[in-house]
Amino acid sequence: MAENVLISHLRKGDFSRCSPFLEKALLGGENLVNFLNDLLYIAASIEGKDNEMVHPLVTMNCIKNIIGDNKTNPSESLLLYSLHLCKERKIINYNDAIQKKEIEEGSISSVFVGELEDALQSCDWNSVDKLMPSIYYVSDRSRSIIDTIADLGLQNIDSNIVMIFHLLRAFNFKQKKSHVWTYACLLVNKIKSNSLPKPNSRKDCAPKDFIENIAGEKDVQKLVKYAAVSRIWDGDYVRLRSYRREISSWLYENFSIATENNMKDTQIKNRQIDFISVAEKIILNGNSYNMISEKINALDALRYLNNIGCSINIKSHVDSLLKNE
Known part of the structure; x- marks a missing residue:
């Protein structure tokens, strides 16, 4: 089956011909959905680099999630950066x-x-x-x-x-x-980059059991992993039972079940965060792909934690992401 036109242009590196697709995507609706899906596919086809902490597919999916906060008027700078991810990269067919x-x-x-x-x-x-x-x-x-x-x-x-x-x-x-x-x-x-340990036994716990415990977590990468396991846990997958077995074991080893903690004031501040604007600033101020991708990945995780009402000072973490370091 022949590839669609946008994917063909991206494979050839002919970005000048991608502009009409970008213009249509900016109108939202199905054009936006198709544009993002094609970019996700091309990002999945990009050969990773040894020094990259975050693969372009991860970055692209984070951007897709954040754009979802305003699908009727999608961010042009985020869509432009999505195209930029594919530039000067080896794309494997x-x-x-x-x-x-x-x-x-x-x-x-x-x-x-x-x-x-x-x-x-x-x-x-x-x-x-x-x-x-x-x-x-x-x-x-x-x-x-x-x-x-x-x-x-x-x-x-x-x-x-x-x-x-x-x-x-x-x-x-x-x-x-x-x-x-x-x-x-x-x-x-x-x-393939790391050997697989033996399967773990299931523990009697779930991500929700630790949601208050992570309120004081300073390591943003640990929050990124917690957000990822929590999202998979709540997903709809054929192998979800097996996924949950490994997730419960990891949670048990990495967190302890928390006591109640009241941080209502923090939650109010978190609701005021414009994650699209933050993502745009990260891209504007970033001086390398690695810096931008790691921060966008962290921002997407913080956005999720904010959406589920996690009692964590997300604004403080976001402020750290906006520092140009």
Whole structure:
């Protein structure tokens, strides 16, 4: 199936031809949704760099979330930066590679998902690379391959949670079948960077049990991870029971259940934060992709914590993000 026009322009680096799509996206509605979904897909196709703490897909999904605060009059500067993310980057055509493999091999043999799980668990990457195309085609190119990889990846939450959450949300935005393979490849490449520990046992706890406890948390990256596990916990996934097993174990190891804490004044201040404006300032004042992406990622997590009424001084964290350091 031929790619749509915007994705084709982005792959070729022909950004001058992207302007009409940007203009339509600024009108909101379905044009905005399609524009963001295409940018998410291209961001998932970008080859990561060793010195990058945050992959462009994560940054793009954070921007998509923040833009959602005003979908009728979307931020032009945030949409422009979304296009900028793709500039001068190597964009991998994962779909082209899998289509060639299908033609070369003719037919794909049946395999069990358990074989892929075993290969991922043992970090047998050669077997993973051989099994993934078979699972992909046997499942009729369904999202099940993404869910399987995410399930195993959550055994190492500290390393993988940010990518897993944002990748799942990015794919869920439109759930295009033609995008499955690209998202699956990006996720497995992330998981390859660290070995997977054994599965953990479930603990009798949930993210809500710790929401008051994190009120005094100073480490914004810990808040980012807490926000990610909380959002997955409340999501609608086929493997949610397994996801929750790993999340509960991580929460149990990293937080203690809190006592009641009253911070109503802080919550009132938090409600006054314009997260779109903050994101625009971060981009305007940032002097590197790494600085901007890490701050945008943190801002998106703080926005979520604010939306669920978390008793945390979010304004203080936001003020820190706006410091040019």
